[in-house]
Amino acid sequence: MSLRIALLQADLRWEDPTANRELLSGMIDKIRERPDLILLPEMFATGFSMLADTLAQDMDGPDVRWMQSVAERSGATVTGSLIIEENGRYYNRLLWMSPNGLSGMYDKRHLFRLAHEQDTYTAGTTRPVFRLNDFRIAPLICYDLRFPVWSRRSPAYDYDLLLYAANWPEKRGHAWRSLLPARAIENQSYVAAVNRVGADGHGMDHRGDSVVLDYRGEVISDSEPGSPSVLEATLELDPLVRFREQFAFWQDADRFRIE
DSSP states (O other), X not given: OEEEEEEXXXXXXXXXXXXHXXXXXXXXXXXXXXXXXXXXXXXXXTOSOSOHXXXXXXXXXXXXXXXXXXXXXXXXXXEEEEEEEETTEEEEEEEEEETTEEEEXXXXXXXXXXXXXXXXXXXOOOOOOEEETTEEEEEEEGGGGGOHHHHOOBTTBOOSEEEEEEOOOGGGHHHHHHHHHHHHHHHTOEEEEEEOEEEOTTOOEEEOXXXXXXXXXXXXXXXXXXSOEEEEEEEEHHHHHHHHHXXXXXXXXXXXXXX
């Protein structure tokens, strides 16, 4: 079984959802071969903004409806995070939008303290795993990358592909480029990570470094740093299964409980 993915490394327009929908629609139109999964950056409609009281949408907002229209038109599942308001709280929420409609969501667990994200948004508490083409897929968001316990594959949280949607700045790019292979190696999992490029509204530069890695931490496909691009890759499930059977390191993993 295979899974074809497309990652949109976009130069997001600051706090301008309409412009970003147009930008991302144009990038989707350039995908060469129909994907099964389209991965968008963190807060793809606005950039990494703390202006939630102005920019937040509900679960029937225009960006959610845009995701649905893209999924219906392309036949692909579309995922990425948005600023969502629900029951008086704000969330950095990743939606899992299939051609048949919304089938799941993930609220960012680790809120970025340097930007005071925790003062605006409510942290998530659950780790969903979605299914697509027999692949089990675990979505995470940006800062979650720094916390390996949250992503640790286990019998209770088992997956084949770990996703990261990010707005990760270039000044901390070494951590991004180092931790992604580590997550692939320690979890014996494919990793697909999409990051934006360009400067945000605070003048913070992003160089992208979007990448798809195999379960050994080796690059399958990567992007040109600093340039908007569509990164495409096809993943195969059988080699992953055989690798895990041959190198069953997971059997010796430490047991722990997340509080």
